[in-house]
Amino acid sequence: MSKYVAAVDQGTTSTRCILFDRKGRIVSTSQKEHQQIYPKPGWVEHNPEEIRENALEVIAVARIKASAAVEDIAAVGITNQRETTVVWNKHTGKPYYNALVWQDTRTESYVSELETSGGPDQFREITGLPVATYFSGLKLKWLLEHVKDLRQDAENGDALFGNIDTFLIWHFTGGPRGGIHVTDVTNASRTQLMNLRTLQWDPQMLSAFSIPEKMLPTIKSSSEVYGHMQTEVLPGVPIAGDLGDQHAALVGQVCFSPGMVKNTYGTGCFMVMNTGNELKLSKNGLLTTISYQFGNEPVQYALEGSIAIGGALVQWLRDNLGLIKDSNEIEALARTVDDNGGAYFVPAFSGLYAPYWRTDARGVIAGLTRYVNKGHIARAVLEATAYQTMDVVRAMEQDSGIPLANLRVDGGMVANRLLMQFQADMLDVQVIAPKVTETTALGAAYAAGLAVGFWSDKDELKKNWVSGASYEADMDNAKRVKLYKGWKKAISKSLDWL
Numbered sequence: 001m002s003k004y005v006a007a008v009d010q011g012t013t014s015t016r017c018i019l020f021d022r023k024g025r026i027v028s029t030s031q032k033e034h035q036q037i038y039p040k041p042g043w044v045e046h047n048p049e050e051i052r053e054n055a056l057e058v059i060a061v062a063r064i065k066a067s068a069a070v071e072d073i074a075a076v077g078i079t080n081q082r083e084t085t086v087v088w089n090k091h092t093g094k095p096y097y098n099a100l101v102w103q104d105t106r107t108e109s110y111v112s113e114l115e116t117s118g119g120p121d122q123f124r125e126i127t128g129l130p131v132a133t134y135f136s137g138l139k140l141k142w143l144l145e146h147v148k149d150l151r152q153d154a155e156n157g158d159a160l161f162g163n164i165d166t167f168l169i170w171h172f173t174g175g176p177r178g179g180i181h182v183t184d185v186t187n188a189s190r191t192q193l194m195n196l197r198t199l200q201w202d203p204q205m206l207s208a209f210s211i212p213e214k215m216l217p218t219i220k221s222s223s224e225v226y227g228h229m230q231t232e233v234l235p236g237v238p239i240a241g242d243l244g245d246q247h248a249a250l251v252g253q254v255c256f257s258p259g260m261v262k263n264t265y266g267t268g269c270f271m272v273m274n275t276g277n278e279l280k281l282s283k284n285g286l287l288t289t290i291s292y293q294f295g296n297e298p299v300q301y302a303l304e305g306s307i308a309i310g311g312a313l314v315q316w317l318r319d320n321l322g323l324i325k326d327s328n329e330i331e332a333l334a335r336t337v338d339d340n341g342g343a344y345f346v347p348a349f350s351g352l353y354a355p356y357w358r359t360d361a362r363g364v365i366a367g368l369t370r371y372v373n374k375g376h377i378a379r380a381v382l383e384a385t386a387y388q389t390m391d392v393v394r395a396m397e398q399d400s401g402i403p404l405a406n407l408r409v410d411g412g413m414v415a416n417r418l419l420m421q422f423q424a425d426m427l428d429v430q431v432i433a434p435k436v437t438e439t440t441a442l443g444a445a446y447a448a449g450l451a452v453g454f455w456s457d458k459d460e461l462k463k464n465w466v467s468g469a470s471y472e473a474d475m476d477n478a479k480r481v482k483l484y485k486g487w488k489k490a491i492s493k494s495l496d497w498l
């Protein structure tokens, strides 16, 4: 009998493979970073082939670390950075261009044209999403318009499109020799090409962005056997789970009931609320998206507040300013001071996402005096994530009519105790992390394991959720109001930039 499920978590900065046992505990982990390519201001690319190689390598290493035989692995689940757009040739498997990463803003001129002609919310009814540089549809349009021969190949059925999930599954299941060209409803919902009600590619969207349907993958549920691994690592093992990373984290946090919310602090920061069978269109700048769909069960919808820059701001402080050598050092630096010293940092590096959706916003550091030192800047960097989360919580409470009772958190930044305490203080609710904080990978494993009967049902998964660190709010309201007012002032500067 198989002992483990393998999850491949292909994120913005690295690719991981984690093996989980039946209790949802981590058995082994392997991780590899990939190159971030910035050809021009606002452009962000990845090399899809590097990512594919890294994925195979981390699977192999995780298996060796666990001393697991191929037969010990019941299934593979894939989860991925969403929206990031790849096009490749069906006969060679070679990408036509680097992957355009979700943070990339090169489609800004398409966005302004669309906003002028039909307004920012013209596609919300069909797709749940505003017009923005974030989603795959406009990135694909850009590629079709700028890469030689691509449109013709796409129209002939020789060029394929996918997000990273699709690219990996196609290669893992045989590539040019019969690879399976699929995606799942959660990933498809982020292309801005899928109709949220029919769960199919929408003809109106394809025509609005001039996308040939032939190049698009088949949309499947998030939990079913799509095909089997045709690679040296794990040959013959079924690939049975596919979810965008934020949806996977919702599953990993077992947020299966309507109203349950999780917030993942990664490169960006993404809050998702399960709204069950109900598709709720946001009036407050949130996205309507899919929570997950398990096999033939009804699709579950969600509201999402997406924040482009969370942990990425800490990396920026490390890589672009050299203020710290390692991301972990930020907490100690921030603890050298008692507060932000009046400084606020709005990290609008890719414009501002939820709830503002302003492509033209730019990053600002506001409130500087000579008193401010690097400790205050470190603090402002961490606080920026908490304030952005607060903006999203306010929008979610207004859209759902449900006040936030507590917040389930996960992702790399939850190890930062100062940030988590500040988050609880600002939101005035308990912030609670599960014992296994790798919920993204866990969710992909759960989807794959459910499809092959490794786990029997959602109730079994719920029993695996064990609470870890928790933080109680401990700040007086006057202070909270004052801090948030400062943040809103800084936001107004960022929005006014152009």
Ligand code: G3P
Pocket: 010, 011, 012, 013, 080, 081, 082, 083, 102, 244, 245, 246, 266, 267, 268, 269
């Ligand atoms: O929408 C982008 C998101 O899926 C990226 O997630 O964890 O790579 O920051 P992450």
